[in-house]
Amino acid sequence: MPATAALKATCLNATHRSTGARMVDFGGWDMPVQYASLVEEHLAVRRSVGMFDVSHMGEIDITGPEALQLTDYLTTNAAGRLKTGQIHYSGLLYEHGGFVDDILVHKVADDHFFLCVNAANQEKDFEHIRAYNHFDAHVRLSSDDYAQIAIQGPNARATLQKLTATDLAAIRYYWFTDGAVSGTPARIARTGYTGEDGYEIYVAPSDGPRLWQRILEAGHEFGIKPCGLGARNTLRLEAKMALYGHEIHASITPWEADLGWIVKLDKGDFVGRAALASQKERGIQRKLIGFEMCGRGIARDGYEVLVDGAPAGWVTSGSPAPFLNKNIGLCYLPLAQATVGRAIEIVIRNQPVAAVTVDTPFYKRAK
Amino acid sequence: MYPEDYRYTKEHEWVHVEGDTGTIGITDHAQHELGDIVYVDFKYGREALKPGQTVEQGKPIGSVESVKAVSDIYCPVSGEVVETNQALADAPEKLNEDPHGSAWLVKIRLSHPDEVANLLSAADYQTYIGAEK
Numbered sequence: 420m421p422a423t424a425a426l427k428a429t430c431l432n433a434t435h436r437s438t439g440a441r442m443v444d445f446g447g448w449d450m451p452v453q454y455a456s457l458v459e460e461h462l463a464v465r466r467s468v469g470m471f472d473v474s475h476m477g478e479i480d481i482t483g484p485e486a487l488q489l490t491d492y493l494t495t496n497a498a499g500r501l502k503t504g505q506i507h508y509s510g511l512l513y514e515h516g517g518f519v520d521d522i523l524v525h526k527v528a529d530d531h532f533f534l535c536v537n538a539a540n541q542e543k544d545f546e547h548i549r550a551y552n553h554f555d556a557h558v559r560l561s562s563d564d565y566a567q568i569a570i571q572g573p574n575a576r577a578t579l580q581k582l583t584a585t586d587l588a589a590i591r592y593y594w595f596t597d598g599a600v601s602g603t604p605a606r607i608a609r610t611g612y613t614g615e616d617g618y619e620i621y622v623a624p625s626d627g628p629r630l631w632q633r634i635l636e637a638g639h640e641f642g643i644k645p646c647g648l649g650a651r652n653t654l655r656l657e658a659k660m661a662l663y664g665h666e667i668h669a670s671i672t673p674w675e676a677d678l679g680w681i682v683k684l685d686k687g688d689f690v691g692r693a694a695l696a697s698q699k700e701r702g703i704q705r706k707l708i709g710f711e712m713c714g715r716g717i718a719r720d721g722y723e724v725l726v727d728g729a730p731a732g733w734v735t736s737g738s739p740a741p742f743l744n745k746n747i748g749l750c751y752l753p754l755a756q757a758t759v760g761r762a763i764e765i766v767i768r769n770q771p772v773a774a775v776t777v778d779t780p781f782y783k784r785a786k
Numbered sequence: 787m788y789p790e791d792y793r794y795t796k797e798h799e800w801v802h803v804e805g806d807t808g809t810i811g812i813t814d815h816a817q818h819e820l821g822d823i824v825y826v827d828f829k830y831g832r833e834a835l836k837p838g839q840t841v842e843q844g845k846p847i848g849s850v851e852s853v854k855a856v857s858d859i860y861c862p863v864s865g866e867v868v869e870t871n872q873a874l875a876d877a878p879e880k881l882n883e884d885p886h887g888s889a890w891l892v893k894i895r896l897s898h899p900d901e902v903a904n905l906l907s908a909a910d911y912q913t914y915i916g917a918e919k
Contacts, residue, residue, distance in 0.1 A: 441818065457853050458822045649821065649854050717825070717851060739824050739853050769832075
């Protein structure tokens with residue numbers, strides 16, 4: 420129909436459609452939200468292994484003699500402390516301290532940094548980075564060069580190891596290596612957005628569909644399930660990982676989003692540093708905190724939060740947590756009220772429902 | 787898949803009329819779109835929907851909530867509520883398994899049986915959801 424005609428499609432679109440996935444418009448991309456059951460997909464990742472098409476994610480390559488200087492100037496984490504083959508989570512900020520995006524920075528070489536960015540933000544990120552490129556560096560939006568498949572769960576390694584000569588156990592958490600999967604050149608990163616161990620592999624889009632099938636076959640003995648963005652969202656929420664447009668956006672700073680650990684004020688100047696330093700000195704007014712529903716109901720994004728019966732904040736993400744078997748969420752509350760164990764209420768369709776603030780992450784895997 | 791003797795709404799409810807009583811539910815298409823259903827709530831205005839309540843065609847009589855989303859249930863016919871399906875309170879997942887059968891939602895004694903003529907036939911409903919895809 421006309422409304423979907425403008426949607427972008429990954430190289431795996433036909434595969435998803437032929438297997439009966441329910442497709443949705445996700446930030447302008449025609450993506451699978453679930454295949455058969457979101458809950459079963461979620462549990463497959465927690466208990467064994469699941470795979471996700473995340474080819475909609477964007478990639479940006481920063482290269483050249485001053486690639487590090489540009490990367491470091493544009494991001495909150497200390498890119499200079501990365502070793503070749505190492506990855507870290509970082510923030511791309513406006514001067515006022517709000518998020519342009521949250522990203523993964525991979526150090527490919529001293530003169531090459533590879534960024535994985537959110538699908539809906541990629542053009543914005545690219546323009547933002549280019550606007551600050553007063554360095555001897557080249558910035559390239561290389562999203563079209565990559566399909567990305569995430570293999571996640573306790574059996575992710577056993578699944579993927581069948582298809583590669585690279586010793587996957589030797590890749591440490593948040594490190595990557597360039598190797599091959601099923602005969603195809605692949606960047607293999609030990610990262611993920613589920614709270615489980617696993618890998619995210621970057622390959623040429625032309626190899627995507629074949630590789631998808633090979634991974635399904637390799638994971639068959641473990642009961643691998645293709646998983647949609649629905650399960651990806653509930654998994655990341657249980658692990659309390661931020662989602663752009665929800666926990667973080669242009670009006671939220673890393674301090675407020677409980678992401679102070681990705682800010683290195685001592686590393687030298689960077690875009691947003693002055694605003695963050697000043698906010699740190701003044702103190703933040705609001706903070707992200709987790710909650711569990713006590714009463715019957717599911718909090719959803721945007722719902723109002725009451726403290727002592729008065730409006731105090733808003734829900735950024737809320738959902739049933741399929742593995743934990745309770746209804747959880749994240750919300751912003753005034754700093755003084757953002758403490759664990761506080762009775763709050765979530766306004767669900769005009770009805771306040773009891774909840775309590777809790778420690779996060781809601782779920783942490785056993786190491 | 788879509789029983790011929792049911793009538794359907796564009797909001798994805800069905801009604802099966804037998805005598806003066808209509809059994810109401812949500813369609814297979816609706817349960818598929820929602821995904822794993824976790825709550826079913828019967829409500830009319832701000833009050834719980836109970837037997838004896840008079841309801842109007844097109845008004846919400848409750849909601850169905852899945853892991854992903856919540857969706858109102860619109861009453862396909864006017865009349866008086868005879869019964870709500872209490873089994874769904876403990877087993878809402880039945881709505882994913884048998885939406886046209888045991889997971890019916892409400893039974894209503896029709897006050898305006900002629901309203902059924904406003905609803906879609908099984909064939910028209912399938913054409914409608916085919917076009918929506």
